[in-house]
Amino acid sequence: MSALFTPFRINDVAFKNRIGMSPMCQYSSNNGVASDWHLVHLGSRAVGGVGLVMVECTAVSPGGRISQGCAGLWDQQHAEALTPIVDFMHRYGTVAGIQISHSGRKGSAATALEGGSHLDADDPNGWDTVGPTADAFDPDGTRLWKAPHALSVDEIEATQAQFVHSATLAANVGFDLLEVHCAHGYLLHSFLTPLVNTRDDAYGGDLRGRARFLLETVEKVRAVWPENRALSVRLSVHDFAEGGLDLDDTAQVGQWLKERGVDILDCSGGGAVPAARGAIGNRTAEQPGMAGELRAATGLPVMAVGAITDPHQADQLIASNTADIALLGREMMRDPHWALTAAKALGVDTRHVLAEQYGFFVG
Numbered sequence: 001m002s003a004l005f006t007p008f009r010i011n012d013v014a015f016k017n018r019i020g021m022s023p024m025c026q027y028s029s030n031n032g033v034a035s036d037w038h039l040v041h042l043g044s045r046a047v048g049g050v051g052l053v054m055v056e057c058t059a060v061s062p063g064g065r066i067s068q069g070c071a072g073l074w075d076q077q078h079a080e081a082l083t084p085i086v087d088f089m090h091r092y093g094t095v096a097g098i099q100i101s102h103s104g105r106k107g108s109a110a111t112a113l114e115g116g117s118h119l120d121a122d123d124p125n126g127w128d129t130v131g132p133t134a135d136a137f138d139p140d141g142t143r144l145w146k147a148p149h150a151l152s153v154d155e156i157e158a159t160q161a162q163f164v165h166s167a168t169l170a171a172n173v174g175f176d177l178l179e180v181h182c183a184h185g186y187l188l189h190s191f192l193t194p195l196v197n198t199r200d201d202a203y204g205g206d207l208r209g210r211a212r213f214l215l216e217t218v219e220k221v222r223a224v225w226p227e228n229r230a231l232s233v234r235l236s237v238h239d240f241a242e243g244g245l246d247l248d249d250t251a252q253v254g255q256w257l258k259e260r261g262v263d264i265l266d267c268s269g270g271g272a273v274p275a276a277r278g279a280i281g282n283r284t285a286e287q288p289g290m291a292g293e294l295r296a297a298t299g300l301p302v303m304a305v306g307a308i309t310d311p312h313q314a315d316q317l318i319a320s321n322t323a324d325i326a327l328l329g330r331e332m333m334r335d336p337h338w339a340l341t342a343a344k345a346l347g348v349d350t351r352h353v354l355a356e357q358y359g360f361f362v363g
């Protein structure tokens, strides 16, 4: 048996293998409501034998979306659209995960398919953004980003309540794994990183102060998220920029998250400032190794992500105790049946990897 195809468990959540699809924005929602695209996009990876399928970053409020096409979970209509998709994923034995998020100062953008540039609030598709300070994401770049409104403490608490509401809806839908998005320069990460957060109140200053927004949010979310299900946080484990967060910082944050009941860390990188390339930039491939360092430093299970394409590479990440789950983003777009590809490459019995409608004939 290859390590990649061994089962894994967090609380009552049983993963049939260590393969996951990373959350990826699809720009296919209407007013945040999931569409038939989501059923096909997420459902086909479930049919393809993936152990964990993550729904894209899903906003806790309309202004928490990145673009008008982004997914949301702030209202019952969002929950109702997601329910049959989660039921479908469950039918094929996949753990259903969702990433809840607020875009912060990187919101009010065109979709990536339309260039991803900032849209002013007077654009019919734009809105006023928020952040830890009034500094824009890219004030000097060719793609001008408007200055956000610096959140007051009352507004921070109101945003945390939106995360809690979204988590409650996700629990009712039946998601098994909830992930709080604290990476890529979006709101929670923008508070955590010294590259962006220069506040001098209780939500700024040293690492503990900058982590306050995240830690309080996670505490409040954990209180409503069922104990027997899994709670994850996606971190940019390294800011990939001078003066930014490094692994020592994120190991400390990971420790604090562990104390608050987080079950697993999803280890991404970069995105806080234009100079910080990660996520899908030139330092992405460094992330899986960093996940291993965070795992060793915190004792928490981790998901590794970044330029994982080869089955032997993914298998080695699990076998070497670098990661507990290997997340694939773009490779899953290329090959929705990557789990079968991996099973063949690793000499694993392929009969039960795909859903039986396919597996019976081609497994």
Ligand SMILES: Cc1cc2nc3c(=O)[nH]c(=O)nc-3n(C[C@H](O)[C@H](O)[C@H](O)COP(=O)(O)O)c2cc1C
Pocket: 022, 023, 024, 025, 026, 056, 057, 099, 181, 183, 184, 234, 268, 279, 280, 284, 305, 306, 307, 308, 327, 328, 329, 330, 331
């Ligand atoms: C189209 C696209 C959309 C993405 N959307 C998200 C997202 O919603 N949330 C997130 O945390 N990361 C997002 N990412 C980053 C991926 O989850 C993943 O971390 C990144 O692509 C690196 O993995 P890969 O090299 O396997 O593609 C996105 C990446 C792509 C290509």
